[in-house]
Amino acid sequence: GEDVEQSLFLSVREGDSSVINCTYTDSSSTYLYWYKQEPGAGLQLLTYIFSNMDMKQDQRLTVLLNKKDKHLSLRIADTQTGDSAIYFCAEAEYGNKLVFGAGTILRVKS
Amino acid sequence: GAVVSQHPSWVICKSGTSVKIECRSLDFQATTMFWYRQFPKQSLMLMATSNEGSKATYEQGVEKDKFLINHASLTLSTLTVTSAHPEDSSFYICSARVLWAPEAFFGQGTRLTVV
Secondary structure (H helix, E strand, O other): OOOEEEOOEEEEEOOOOEEEEEEEOOOOOOEEEEEEEOOOOOEEEEEEEEOOOOEEEEOOEEEEEEOOOOEEEEEEOOOOHHHOEEEEEEEEOOOOOOEEOOOEEEEEEO | OOOEEEEOOEEEEOOOOOEEEEEEEOOOOOOEEEEEEEOOOOOEEEEEEEEOOOOOEEOOOOOOOOEEEEEEEOOEEEEEEOOOOHHHOEEEEEEEEOOOOOOEEEOOOEEEEEO
16 A cells, blocks of 8 residues: 655754755655644645656755655754654655655754 | 635534534536545545535545535535534535646635534
8 A cells, every 4th residue: 555654853053054855655656745844834835746756956945856656755954943843754646635744853953 | 817716614513413514616616526524633534525416425434414515616615514522523625626627726624613
């Protein structure tokens, strides 16, 4: 079945880059997503990438996709204290439900 | 991104009563809405998928008679927790999507506490 795995915790210093990693098993995945969740809030869509792309950049965010290894990463450049949150990786087949990883807690130290 | 409004943000109810949670897509028509449940420090568990005008599809292990989902219009879906019990206390989040579009947008969530 579908499975998405992420590292549970990442701690970085303010101004450094953060890299959050994710692996998935579904080879039929069409889209891969990164969401951010702050305490007590819903999920904010940060970015998504189509499975035939290798990279997508959006301001401070860079998504890398290695489809062969089914590995997805999110790089946050110049990490700020406001980036502290839980980051969820998710995958979906075209038109289908999203399957989420367990989330990575990002802690940014000032 | 598009806005999905979920109401209420939090609710406390007595055991045995029912609670209704609303999810609205404010600036787009959501052909599909998803309802998730999230336990503390855990990921989102999909409860059900609903398409406008049709019955919801529930995930395995989710009681459809306990968690009633209605998706009467393209902008509104409701989740009713019937005869709530303390074990139903959780964070419930809805998500809305336009058919075949890649983006799925989430509401701000509802913290349900059953006492």
